[in-house]
Amino acid sequence: xxxxxxxxxxxxxxxxxxxxxxxxxxxxxxxxxxxxxxxxxxxxxxxxxxxxxxxxxxxxxxxxxxxxxxxxxxxxxxxxxxxxxxxxxxxxxxxxxxxxxxxxxxxxxxxxxxxxxxxxxxxxxxxxxxxxxxxxxxxxxxxxxxxxxxxxxxxxxxxxxxxxxxxxxxxxxxxxxxxxxxxxxxxxxxxxxxxxxxxxxxxxxxxxxxxxxxxxxxxxxxxxxxxxxxxxxxxxxxxxxxxxxxxxxxxxxxxxxxxxxxxxxxxxxxxxxxxxxxxxxxxxxxxxxxxxxxxxxxxxxxxxxxxxxxxxxxxxxx
Ligand SMILES: [Zn+2]
Numbered sequence: 147x148x149x150x151x152x153x154x155x156x157x158x159x160x161x162x163x164x165x166x167x168x169x170x171x172x173x174x175x176x177x178x179x180x181x182x183x184x185x186x187x188x189x190x191x192x193x194x195x196x197x198x199x200x201x202x203x204x205x206x207x208x209x210x211x212x213x214x215x216x217x218x219x220x221x222x223x224x225x226x227x228x229x230x231x232x233x234x235x236x237x238x239x240x241x242x243x244x245x246x247x248x249x250x251x252x253x254x255x256x257x258x259x260x261x262x263x264x265x266x267x268x269x270x271x272x273x274x275x276x277x278x279x280x281x282x283x284x285x286x287x288x289x290x291x292x293x294x295x296x297x298x299x300x301x302x303x304x305x306x307x308x309x310x311x312x313x314x315x316x317x318x319x320x321x322x323x324x325x326x327x328x329x330x331x332x333x334x335x336x337x338x339x340x341x342x343x344x345x346x347x348x349x350x351x352x353x354x355x356x357x358x359x360x361x362x363x364x365x366x367x368x369x370x371x372x373x374x375x376x377x378x379x380x381x382x383x384x385x386x387x388x389x390x391x392x393x394x395x396x397x398x399x400x401x402x403x404x405x406x407x408x409x410x411x412x413x414x415x416x417x418x419x420x421x422x423x424x425x426x427x428x429x430x431x432x433x434x435x436x437x438x439x440x441x442x443x444x445x446x447x448x449x450x451x452x453x454x455x456x457x458x459x460x461x462x463x464x
Contacts, residue, residue: 155275164228165263166235166308174225175232179264180336180419181240185218187369188334193217194419200429221419224267235311236260245368245376248324251316254380255307258364261338262304269297295356302359322379322395323403330369331462333420335411338362344390345406347444351387361385365407379407408461409454424464431457
């Protein structure tokens with residue numbers, strides 16, 4: 147039954163046009179937000195783990211979307227652009243040499259666009275699957291207005307990057323961090339964060355105000371080979387609201403920055419892949435992070451960071 151719903155949802159959200167070039171498209175490319183040459187570096191028997199593996203019950207829509215232990219060919223997929231665009235637009239960032247060098251606005255723009263395309267696809271899939279599920283149970287569909295607002299924000303940002311590409315230009319970014327560690331970490335992450343508060347609890351966005359178009363902080367953790375991992379965190383220059391986060395990071399040591407990024411990822415996103423060893427550690431702290439981040443106060447948010455620090459779990463050191 148669940149399998150049937152998946153098939154139905156996949157066919158319902160299949161569009162007719164490539165999201166980037168706008169040309170009619172019948173066969174979309176299997177694109178990956180985390181490039182395959184990165185996924186390969188943390189794969190075990192060709193598979194990677196997702197944080198949903200730490201959940202016991204198969205009750206959430208997200209769990210149905212993200213398999214807990216996908217093969218690298220099916221991990222972090224999105225299918226809303228044509229093969230031509232996937233090659234033409236993203237090929238330049240999918241190699242070791244480029245990843246080892248400091249990124250420029252070109253690489254930041256292309257990764258941000260990849261993240262947005264992936265998240266739009268997944269959110270549309272979630273909406274569709276949830277509605278079909280609801281239809282089956284109750285006889286009528288359902289609409290999540292907060293998810294639709296999310297899709298609108300992501301599409302607004304994605305279109306900005308695509309317009310720039312059409313003009314042979316790239317979008318300007320502020321860079322919080324761009325380093326290459328001389329070791330391989332056991333997780334990979336190509337994701338965005340939407341923050342209601344900074345790391346030390348200063349207000350950023352009111353996440354309940356759907357009238358405001360939100361911007362995002364993008365986070366990349368790319369284990370390149372056995373001795374190198376690229377870590378980047380950046381946001382569009384236009385989204386000055388995140389300057390407070392950048393200022394906080396500017397005052398930290400590298401070690402503290404990595405702990406902070408680890409905490410932010412664990413608290414805010416399910417969107418990373420890792421090894422079994424990391425999953426086993428994350429299971430132990432599931433309780434600390436099992437509630438929605440936006441649903442508690444700044445005091446509770448800071449409390450949660452404190453607990454994570456006390457747990458001594460740092461994704462970069464597992
Ligand atoms: Zn295209």
